[in-house]
Amino acid sequence: MGILQKNMKIMPEKDDVMIPLSRFPSENEMTILKSKMESLEFCTYEFEERKILKKNLSQVLENKLPPNALASLPRSYDVIGDIAILEIPNDLFEYRKMIGESFKLLNPHYNTILAKDGPISDTFRVRDFIILDGGPSTVTEHNEYGCKFRLDPLKVYFSPRLSSERQRVTTNIKKGEIIVDMFAGVGPFSIVIARSCDIKKIYGIDINPCATNFMLQNIKINKCQHKIAVILADSTKIPYGSFSADRVIMNLPEKSLDAIPQACQFLKPEGGFIHLYLFASEGTSTEILSEHIRSKIKLSDRKLAALETIRIVKEIGPREQQLAFDLKVV
Ligand SMILES: C[S@@+](CC[C@H](N)C(=O)[O-])C[C@H]1O[C@@H](n2cnc3c(N)ncnc32)[C@H](O)[C@@H]1O
Numbered sequence: 001m002g003i004l005q006k007n008m009k010i011m012p013e014k015d016d017v018m019i020p021l022s023r024f025p026s027e028n029e030m031t032i033l034k035s036k037m038e039s040l041e042f043c044t045y046e047f048e049e050r051k052i053l054k055k056n057l058s059q060v061l062e063n064k065l066p067p068n069a070l071a072s073l074p075r076s077y078d079v080i081g082d083i084a085i086l087e088i089p090n091d092l093f094e095y096r097k098m099i100g101e102s103f104k105l106l107n108p109h110y111n112t113i114l115a116k117d118g119p120i121s122d123t124f125r126v127r128d129f130i131i132l133d134g135g136p137s138t139v140t141e142h143n144e145y146g147c148k149f150r151l152d153p154l155k156v157y158f159s160p161r162l163s164s165e166r167q168r169v170t171t172n173i174k175k176g177e178i179i180v181d182m183f184a185g186v187g188p189f190s191i192v193i194a195r196s197c198d199i200k201k202i203y204g205i206d207i208n209p210c211a212t213n214f215m216l217q218n219i220k221i222n223k224c225q226h227k228i229a230v231i232l233a234d235s236t237k238i239p240y241g242s243f244s245a246d247r248v249i250m251n252l253p254e255k256s257l258d259a260i261p262q263a264c265q266f267l268k269p270e271g272g273f274i275h276l277y278l279f280a281s282e283g284t285s286t287e288i289l290s291e292h293i294r295s296k297i298k299l300s301d302r303k304l305a306a307l308e309t310i311r312i313v314k315e316i317g318p319r320e321q322q323l324a325f326d327l328k329v330v
Contacts (some may be wrong), residue, residue, distance in 0.1 A: 001029050001143055020047045022152035058100045065095055073099065080153055080160055081140030084131070100132020112138060124208040125157040125185075125252070141221075144188065147195055148221050148242070151186045155210040158186055159313050162251075165324060166192040172326065173197040173247065180245045180266045182235040182259065183206065183252035187215035187228065194224035201307040202228045203243060205235040226277055240265040243267065246272045253277040253322055260296035264329055271330035280320040286310050289323070305330040 013268040024042070025033060034040055058070050065073075069092055084107060088096050100113045112134030119179035120127045131138070132305060135269050139152045144163045145166070151158050166189055175198045181190045184204035194202055206212050211231040219228050231238075236259050248263040250256040256263075256276055294304045309326035316322050 001025070001032075003029065005047070009048055009050045011045075011047060013045075018045050020045075020049065024071070032258055032284070033068055055106065057099070057102060057106065060106060061095075061098070064098060065092075069095060077103075078160060079110070080151070080158060081142040082111040083114055083134075083138065083140050083153065084112075085114045085116065085129070085153070088115045096130065096132060104133040110134070112140070114138070120157065124211070125254075126155060126208075127153070129154055145192065147188070147191050148218070149186055149191070149214075150217050150221060151214050152210070156186050156208060156214055157211070158188070159314075162188070165313050168324075169193065170196050171248065172273065172275075173199060176200050177246040177247065179203070179242065179247045180235075180243050180263075181249045181251075182263060182266075183250065183256075184215060184230075185211050185251075187218045189231075189249050189251065190215070190228050191218055191222050191224060192220075194227040195222055199227060203231055203245075204228055205231040205233055205238070207232070207234050235259070236262050238262075238266075242266070244268045247275070249270070249275045251275075251277045253279045257292060257296060260293065261300035264297055264300035264302045267302075267329060271302065271328070273308075274325075274327040274329055276325040276327060277313065278323050278325065279316060280321055282321055286323075290324075293325065293327065297327070302329050 003021050003023055003025055005020035005022040011018040055184050057073050061070060072089045072092060073087060074086045084103065086103065088099060092099065096115055100115065104110065104113050114129040114134040115132050117128040117130045138154045139150065141149065142149045142160065144168060149158065169189065170193050173193060177199045179193065179199060179202045181202055181204045184190050186204045187204050190204040193199060195211045204215055206215065209232055212230050217229050219225055243266040245266050246268060250259060250263055257278060277287065290307055297304050304327060306328040307325065308328055309324065311324050313322040313324050
């Protein structure tokens with residue numbers, strides 16, 4: 001009859017059973033109920049709420065996938081704005097659509113479900129994705145500590161997992177600084193800094209026109225036009241001495257080691273700070289890495305005055321990590 005209030009518990013009460021109803025039964029319904037029950041009374045009663053346990057992906061797909069496939073279903077996912085990104089193992093490839101649809105059923109608040117379809121590659125550091133559900137537009141707006149980033153993960157790099165690293169970098173910045181963000185993407189480092197620090201200027205450089213386009217939009221959305229200048233360029237080909245910066249951010253972990261001499265040339269004659277990101281296998285000697293860094297700095301006739309921080313930013317694969325180095329260069 002559809003008159004049961006399903007989010008409330010049926011309760012025992014002395015010799016009676018209390019059944020929560022969502023409305024009073026109609027005359028017809030009452031006749032049926034009375035014919036089925038020895039005694040029936042209506043009253044007002046305070047019911048306990050029923051905890052409805054949310055199913056997980058494996059429970060939803062229990063009767064649809066073989067047991068070995070159920071065992072390798074993804075257990076975590078990334079979120080960028082209203083997009084959820086799953087990593088589906090190769091052996092589940094044939095079930096990917098079904099997995100995406102079931103995930104969406106469980107998580108209806110995501111508009112689009114993507115599956116990673118290969119590693120991050122190429123100069124623009126963009127990954128291939130398959131749209132499992134939703135789309136066709138994959139442009140979204142991601143919120144991070146009060147900043148908004150509009151982007152399309154199919155066209156630009158963006159990692160929500162760097163949010164605490166961005167916050168950490170802001171704590172180093174002093175009033176009036178000039179900063180060069182050499183590999184700025186859609187501008188997350190530049191914008192987080194511009195919004196929370198009293199800096200003079202940030203130059204956000206990227207070689208991907210889609211990224212600089214989104215960066216311009218994001219600067220507007222976050223109202224920091226007066227603090228950030230966007231440059232569409234290969235930052236390793238910008239002439240030496242173009243900037244006189246206090247700080248350089250180098251978030252291109254695959255290539256940033258080779259770009260150190262260039263970064264040093266962007267610093268003021270008296271020197272400054274570099275936030276350098278690198279990939280390394282777990283257990284790689286930080287002394288060896290520091291030696292590489294030192295020798296790259298020497299190529300620009302500068303000197304490593306202090307290696308202030310070395311920290312693991314995130315795991316990027318089995319036994320592979322992204323590391324952050326805070327360098328003081330003179
Ligand atoms: C790993 S992403 C980092 C983006 C951004 N900093 C962030 O945290 O989201 C690296 C960025 O560097 C850009 N890039 C790669 N080579 C470049 C170059 N030679 N000059 C300027 N940008 C470059 C890519 O397009 C990409 O947006």
